[in-house]
Amino acid sequence: MDEQEIKLVLDDEDFPELRSEVRKLCEKYPSKYWLDLEDQTPDTSYPTEFVQELTDAGYLAALIPPEYGGSGLSLRAGSVILETVCEMGCQGSACHAQMYTMGTVLRHGSDDQKQSYLPKIATGELRLQAFGVTEPTTGSDTTQLRTRAERDGNGYIINGQKVWTSRAGHSDLMLLLARTTPKEQCEKRTDGVSVFLIDMRDAKNNGMEIKPIDAMINHNTTEVFFDNVNIPGDALIGEEGKGFRYILDGMNAERCLVSAESIGNARFLLNKAVKYANERVVFNRPIGKNQGIQFPISDAYIKLQTADLMVRKATAMFEAGLRCGAEANCAKYLSSEALWACAETCFTTHGGFAFAKEYDVERKWRDARLSRNAPISPNMIMNFIGQHVLGLPRSY
Ligand SMILES: Cc1cc2nc3c(=O)[nH]c(=O)nc-3n(C[C@H](O)[C@H](O)[C@H](O)COP(=O)(O)OP(=O)(O)OC[C@H]3O[C@@H](n4cnc5c(N)ncnc54)[C@H](O)[C@@H]3O)c2cc1C
Missing domain, CATH: 1.10.540.10 (Acyl-CoA dehydrogenase/oxidase, N-terminal domain)
Incomplete structure (x- = not known):
């Protein structure tokens, strides 16, 4: 640089x-x-x-x-x-x-x-908004996914189910991870999984069903069922069996981008907290004059600044072509925690009014909670850091 x-x-x-x-x-x-x-x-x-x-x-x-x-x-x-x-x-x-x-x-x-x-x-002529990885029975253990893509002439037949596939109802294409070789025949857990770019407009008339999930946030997230869905052979991206590695290749960039979103959401909530703490007068003083309100806001700000630095570091390393798995995961962890600190302090600062939708605190507070579960949880990040960065034994 x-x-x-x-x-x-x-x-x-x-x-x-x-x-x-x-x-x-x-x-x-x-x-x-x-x-x-x-x-x-x-x-x-x-x-x-x-x-x-x-x-x-x-x-x-x-x-x-x-x-x-x-x-x-x-x-x-x-x-x-x-x-x-x-x-x-x-x-x-x-x-x-x-x-x-x-x-x-x-x-x-x-x-x-x-x-x-x-x-x-x-x-935007084609919307690629859907990314089908997570499955109901295997969750974070992605290598165990059960959706199968079996060779059929020049193409494949897909059977299985995905869950939490966000925006599937508003997408023309889906990037899908499916098993092409039974895991018993693979040397490594990560082998035998392939990635496909599926035209959902065709698949919808051909065995694919999308069911919206009624969730606490408006992420248009869904369950997607595949019942003998025929796809052409040229939907396969790259080599068969290497899909897991391809998805991992993009993980660090995705971590940097979603961490930046957390930083933005955190700023939104922190700005609201500061404004309200200055404006709201109770006991004849702005509530922000009380250290019980002021210090959590200061604490959240410090966490936000720290997380932002790590996001920028991970992103700069990615751009420089350096290995940045540790930094990208630290960025994701810190930005989610900073966001949650900002969300909690914003909620507390607003007292009862935090619950009133017109104050627009609870909407982002709900969104903020998501970043501590998805796309990756703090636990799975700590697993990664423990094992791959610190050289501790694999814990699971
Ligand atoms: C709103 C929303 C949108 C989403 N969008 C998408 C999407 O578009 N595409 C997609 O593919 N997925 C999506 N996901 C799925 C998300 O990535 C998963 O929820 C996540 O990967 C975890 O899987 P799970 O929910 O089955 O949890 P599980 O794997 O069942 O885990 C449950 C809990 O146990 C913990 N845990 C599990 N194993 C371990 C371990 N070994 N050590 C420590 N802790 C452990 C986890 O951290 C978690 O806290 C979305 C989820 C949500 C909620």
Whole structure:
């Protein structure tokens, strides 16, 4: 990294123009927009207009190289976009997959696959919002997944079930992880799993069923059932049996991006806490004058600043092509914990009004809780750090 790049890593407001443009767009989607969506049905609760506007402005194609119609920006720039979306009170999770799920196609797809999909993903003509990994019976133990893709002539037949597949009802394509070789025939647990890019528009008429999950947050998340779904052979990305490795390849970038979202959400909640602590007068003094209110806010701020530094470090290392598994996992852990500290202090600071939807605290508080469970839990991060960074015995 040169001096300028190091300065950017440490500069609170790097990419100021990008931040300012994204803020302008987000101002059109205030809290009422998001709260109203929560009252809708699964079909209408998706922030279609918001995602369309981000797509039209090119933000969701930030990481797609220019030769495929994207803007070829850095991972940090992509992170800044998602951070700003969240800092403005909007929902990054509604659109983040369109930004990064294509990474597997970009890194491991054939030239044909890249030429036929990436430019359309860049314009939004094709929505790649669905990423089918988690299954109901195997959860965090991804290598045990049971969804099967069996060879059938030139194509495959898929049978199985995914759960928590977010945005499946609002996506044209799904990146799917399925077992192609029975695990008993594989040397390693991670072998024999393949990744497919499925056209959901075809699959819906051909054995795939999507059922919305009624959840405490509006993430348009679903269960997806595969009953003898036929897919063509060219849906396979890269080599058969290497899918688990391909997904891991993209993990560190995904960790950096979702950590940046947590930083944005944390700023949103912290700003609200500070404002209310200054404005609300009880016992003839602003409540922020009480150390019982002030110190948790200061503590949350310190956690946020620390997490932000780690997110920037992990992202800079990823961009420099360095190994950054430890840093990306630390960033994810710290940013989730900082977000939760900001959420809790914001909730406490607002007293009873935290429960009133119009104050728009409880919506982000619910969202903040998610980051401590998904896409990876603190426990699984500590497992990773213990085993792979510190050299402790595998605990599970
Ligand atoms: C709103 C939402 C959206 C999601 N979107 C997607 C999506 O789009 N695509 C997708 O594929 N998945 C998605 N997920 C799934 C998410 O990634 C999983 O919930 C997560 O991977 C954990 O799986 P699980 O819920 O089955 O928990 P489990 O694996 O059953 O774990 C339950 C608890 O036990 C802990 N635990 C398990 N094993 C160990 C161990 N060895 N050591 C210590 N602790 C352990 C876990 O940390 C967790 O706290 C989403 C989840 C939610 C809630």
